[in-house]
Amino acid sequence: MARRGQRRRAAGELEAEVLAALWAADRRMTAAEVQESLGSGLAYTTVFTILTRLHEKGLVERESVGRGYSFRPVLAEAELTAHGMQQLLDQGGDHAAVLQQFVERLSPEDEVVLRSLIGGD
């Protein structure tokens, strides 16, 4: 049951969230554990459906566990590494202008200020 005020999320977005949760856990998870990890009010059946769909797409691997399944994400064949990506980007170009990074590395001074900002909450 979605929390009041939350808009319905697109299927693709939910798939991404579930996949992200599997990666974050770094261990096999059941659908119930994924649901808990999401912390976003999705129904168990919704989470299970998404995991099934991801499995059909070959993005997630599952194993029987008791009466259910445990899941983990599948690594793409050409394992993408940061190094490999850097190589691709090094082929030249103004990648800073094209790729948007979420955050940057903080300077020591900024790190102190940031920690004090959240410490105050």
Next chain:
Amino acid sequence: MRISVYLPLAAPVLLALLSPLIAAQLPPRAAVRTLTASAVIVAAASLWAVALLALTLLFHAPPLAERMSGPAGTLSTLDPTPMGIAFGGAVALASALLGLALALRRSRRSALALRGFGERMDAGGGSLLVLDDEKAIALAVPGNGGHVLVSSGMLRALSGPERRVLLAHERSHLRHRHHLYRTVVALAAAVNPLLGRVREDLAFLLERWADEDAATAVQSRGLVASALTTAALAATGSGRSDGAVLAFERLGVLQRVVALQGPPPRPAAVVAVAGPVVAVLALLAAGDATLASERLVHLALANLHGALLP
């Protein structure tokens, strides 16, 4: 050449000075749009003005100068542009065009590299691609339908709700095609380096725009602030100083967190028109200078015609 030809050259300076003010006072989305449009117009106007100045060099061209100048030097009365300035204009024009050409080439190379990259991406999983790396990395990769690239390290550092923030933020970049704004302003700054400040402010504003979008998606600005904080600390802590892989530039995480802890931004009418006003003035001045130029060229050609025909 009238004073109006010099005004478009002052416009980039003015816009660069106004840029931080516009960035601070307007909601991010509005600020991005007004700065981008103004920067492009101002860059074009300044390029045009510099071309007009360079044009007057022709009037000094040795074989024809005397003849173009006409009886009693009427041309030079109308056009007192010293040759030095005209020459400076020519140099500025050449360097601006060269800068533009190089920037276009860089931009094209980026697009090609991204396409090669995109070919290795999955179509499923909501366009999420996970990098198996403990460094905290998260990027929006445009092209090929747009993808969000995150490292497993980043995902592990964030809680479930914070991961939602991250995905919503990167999706905002892709949905609104923020890379286009950045590319366009990069080209404007290549034409006129005085616009460099606008470029920096724009990068920050695009992040703010995505932050506000993420806040709307998860219905909490505090959660976005928390996600930024966790991610930034993870990115700082996890990097060994073996070179800044994928660390491009300062994005103002601190200012973004502070902005999210305050109330949502509201528009300020006066500031909203500042950019467009500068742009329009630059355009009007360029237009006026063009007309003056036209008259000069006309006169020069008429004089030449008169001098060459018996």
